[in-house]
Amino acid sequence: MSSVTIDKAAPTRTVKYGSMSRDRKWALRWSYFFLTLFAIFSLLPPIYMLITSLKSSAEISAATNPWWVFHPTLENYVGLLTSNQFLRFFWNSALVSIFVVTITMLISVPAAFALARMRFWGSATLATGVFLTYLIPDSLLFIPLFKVFALFGDWTGIQLINRWYVLLFIYPTLTVPFCTWIMIGYFASIPKELDEAAIIDGASWFQTLTRIFIPVALPGLIAATIFAFTVSWAQFLYPLVFTTSTDQLVLPVGIITTLIKGDVFNWGQIMTGALLGAAPPLIIYAFLMDYYIAGLTAGATKG
Amino acid sequence: MADVALRKVVKRYDDVEAVRGIDLDIADHEFIVLVGPSGCGKSTTLRMIAGLEDISDGDIMIGGDVVNDVPPKDRDIAMVFQNYALYPHMTVAENMSFGLRLKHYPKAEIKARVTEAARLLDITDLIDRKPKQLSGGQRQRVAMGRAIVRNPKVFLFDEPLSNLDAKLRVQMRIEIKKVHQKVRTTTVYVTHDQVEAMTLADRVVVMNKGRIEQIGTPNELYHKPATRFVAGFIGSPAMNFIPCRLEEVGGTLQIRLTDRIAFALPPARAARYNSLPRTEKLLLGIRPEHLTESHAHLGPGIESFDTVLDVTEPMGMETLVYFGLDGTPVCGRVDPNAGAKDGAPMRLAMDLNNMHLLNEATGVVL
Numbered sequence: 001m002s003s004v005t006i007d008k009a010a011p012t013r014t015v016k017y018g019s020m021s022r023d024r025k026w027a028l029r030w031s032y033f034f035l036t037l038f039a040i041f042s043l044l045p046p047i048y049m050l051i052t053s054l055k056s057s058a059e060i061s062a063a064t065n066p067w068w069v070f071h072p073t074l075e076n077y078v079g080l081l082t083s084n085q086f087l088r089f090f091w092n093s094a095l096v097s098i099f100v101v102t103i104t105m106l107i108s109v110p111a112a113f114a115l116a117r118m119r120f121w122g123s124a125t126l127a128t129g130v131f132l133t134y135l136i137p138d139s140l141l142f143i144p145l146f147k148v149f150a151l152f153g154d155w156t157g158i159q160l161i162n163r164w165y166v167l168l169f170i171y172p173t174l175t176v177p178f179c180t181w182i183m184i185g186y187f188a189s190i191p192k193e194l195d196e197a198a199i200i201d202g203a204s205w206f207q208t209l210t211r212i213f214i215p216v217a218l219p220g221l222i223a224a225t226i227f228a229f230t231v232s233w234a235q236f237l238y239p240l241v242f243t244t245s246t247d248q249l250v251l252p253v254g255i256i257t258t259l260i261k262g263d264v265f266n267w268g269q270i271m272t273g274a275l276l277g278a279a280p281p282l283i284i285y286a287f288l289m290d291y292y293i294a295g296l297t298a299g300a301t302k303g
Numbered sequence: 304m305a306d307v308a309l310r311k312v313v314k315r316y317d318d319v320e321a322v323r324g325i326d327l328d329i330a331d332h333e334f335i336v337l338v339g340p341s342g343c344g345k346s347t348t349l350r351m352i353a354g355l356e357d358i359s360d361g362d363i364m365i366g367g368d369v370v371n372d373v374p375p376k377d378r379d380i381a382m383v384f385q386n387y388a389l390y391p392h393m394t395v396a397e398n399m400s401f402g403l404r405l406k407h408y409p410k411a412e413i414k415a416r417v418t419e420a421a422r423l424l425d426i427t428d429l430i431d432r433k434p435k436q437l438s439g440g441q442r443q444r445v446a447m448g449r450a451i452v453r454n455p456k457v458f459l460f461d462e463p464l465s466n467l468d469a470k471l472r473v474q475m476r477i478e479i480k481k482v483h484q485k486v487r488t489t490t491v492y493v494t495h496d497q498v499e500a501m502t503l504a505d506r507v508v509v510m511n512k513g514r515i516e517q518i519g520t521p522n523e524l525y526h527k528p529a530t531r532f533v534a535g536f537i538g539s540p541a542m543n544f545i546p547c548r549l550e551e552v553g554g555t556l557q558i559r560l561t562d563r564i565a566f567a568l569p570p571a572r573a574a575r576y577n578s579l580p581r582t583e584k585l586l587l588g589i590r591p592e593h594l595t596e597s598h599a600h601l602g603p604g605i606e607s608f609d610t611v612l613d614v615t616e617p618m619g620m621e622t623l624v625y626f627g628l629d630g631t632p633v634c635g636r637v638d639p640n641a642g643a644k645d646g647a648p649m650r651l652a653m654d655l656n657n658m659h660l661l662n663e664a665t666g667v668v669l
Contacts, residue, residue, distance in 0.1 A: 196353075
């Protein structure tokens with residue numbers, strides 16, 4: 001007990017403040033240990049990709065240390081970036097993602113607002129239903145969806161299968177439920193008095209949404225945007241099933257179908273393509289992270 | 304500016320009646336405070352006037368027009384919320400002008416109104432700040448500013464001071480009163496704090512369990528409460544209620560509190576209570592300030608008695624004394640120099656000229 005007594009008359013003496021700081025020190029050590037482990041685990045594949053992308057085909061197949069580049073070359077990058085085909089994949093992916101994000105936001109933000117705020121009969125059940133649809137694995141849905149579009153083509157003569165824009169109809173079935181759910185959560189966290197104040201100030205429901213809710217829920221909106229973008233950029237199964245012609249492919253499928261010829265894997269270009277494909281989401285995350293974390297609702301009400 | 308009238312207004316939530324038929328007339332320029340405990344229906348009543356809640360039954364009129372089905376924005380009202388409800392992404396000026404901008408007022412007029420309101424509320428320096436850069440009191444001023452610039456027919460306040468600390472609350476109370484004296488807009492103000500109600504109101508409406516218990520000026524409520532609820536709710540410390548009965552001894556009417564203590568009633572009171580049946584169970588209502596230390600020469604209607612104090616609370620300008628009469632806890636207010644001590648005997652005097660007599664069963668003041 002005497003060791004924890006703090007004597008103000010002797011401020012220079014080292015005082016042991018019980019176990020608090022020792023606990024913290026150990027907690028930090030463990031945190032660093034596991035975080036380092038996790039960082040190595042998740043960074044190894046991209047590093048390996050980067051290393052491989054800088055090698056020539058000859059060096060890749062040579063029996064040298066795979067973790068070192070002996071003759072670095074940019075030929076894979078030059079090869080892909082000058083290939084019209086690869087740029088076409090990139091362009092298709094960009095188009096699909098931008099359209100899907102736009103469509104998703106245009107549907108899920110008003111839907112979330114209605115479900116969170118405009119109390120109507122069945123709104124709570126509907127909100128849960130929206131979330132439940134997200135729980136259905138997308139790998140279960142591609143066959144019936146394919147059938148739907150095939151039938152649609154037969155009936156109307158409008159052929160959507162094997163067109164890149166068929167993905168604009170399909171991806172929202174994955175993104176809208178989840179984004180609506182995220183936005184319901186954000187909108188629900190906005191104090192009710194805020195929309196009541198807006199209504200008394202004379203705002204319509206639509207004005208309340210556009211002038212109060214969207215600016216206040218911006219972090220949530222950005223989170224939802226990032227999600228929708230990631231889903232549509234990285235989706236593999238659906239484009240593999242729904243698009244086959246080379247000019248209709250998106251990046252992930254395009255890389256696999258054109259750079260693997262029979263049993264010949266063009267590893268250097270595959271890795272380069274994958275790295276280039278991962279760049280846009282990385283850049284977007286880096287720019288929007290601050291927004292993602294920032295809480296704009298601070299100061300709306302008490303506190 | 305307009306008068307507001309409620310006619311048999313009812314609010315039902317499924318099978319619960321939150322407001323059970325309220326009749327209320329609020330005159331133009333009047334400052335009305337709705338006061339009562341949690342769940343008494345005061346906030347619901349205010350929200351029905353605002354149009355934020357539908358009315359289950361009855362009529363609400365603003366300026367003579369029935370507004371039952373008029374949306375809030377067309378009722379020409381402004382509301383101040385307990386948690387301020389400022390738009391966090393807008394500056395103070397933008398917050399205040401939001402309503403005017405939605406109605407497409409000319410820019411020059413918006414600026415003039417905002418400047419005027421900011422000057423009135425002493426927030427001119429804060430006009431370009433965001434809400435999160437403001438203190439609680441400043442936010443509340445901005446919320447009031449947002450109401451004032453609209454120049455509405457009616458101001459509605461929903462417990463606007465409840466989130467402020469005690470000192471700031473007193474200060475803002477005075478501010479609100481000053482603002483009302485300047486703009487003279489009809490005001491309905493909801494609070495659970497009876498001190499706020501007494502200090503601000505032209506008339507106070509005391510509500511309990513969805514009904515109006517009594518409407519009156521602060522003084523009327525304090526000195527002539529109609530029911531036990533009002534008598535107990537208004538005033539701090541609360542009025543004492545002591546079980547008692549009337550008896551007649553030698554031709555004079557007296558009131559018996561305990562086996563030991565009985566007082567002859569003053570003539571005016573005796574005449575008023577003479578017709579009451581002697582067997583009825585009654586409550587003596589007496590405010591703590593009418594239970595003071597005894598003096599050698601007591602005026603007419605003031606009776607003294609001996610008791611032993613349980614606890615004393617020195618407040619500075621007075622000392623509160625607590626004691627029991629046959630198990631009923633009673634509070635009195637004595638002079639700090641009267642020598643009141645915990646556990647000590649003391650001679651106290653009761654001013655029967657200010658007594659109330661209540662029917663114990665019905666709670667009605669007789």
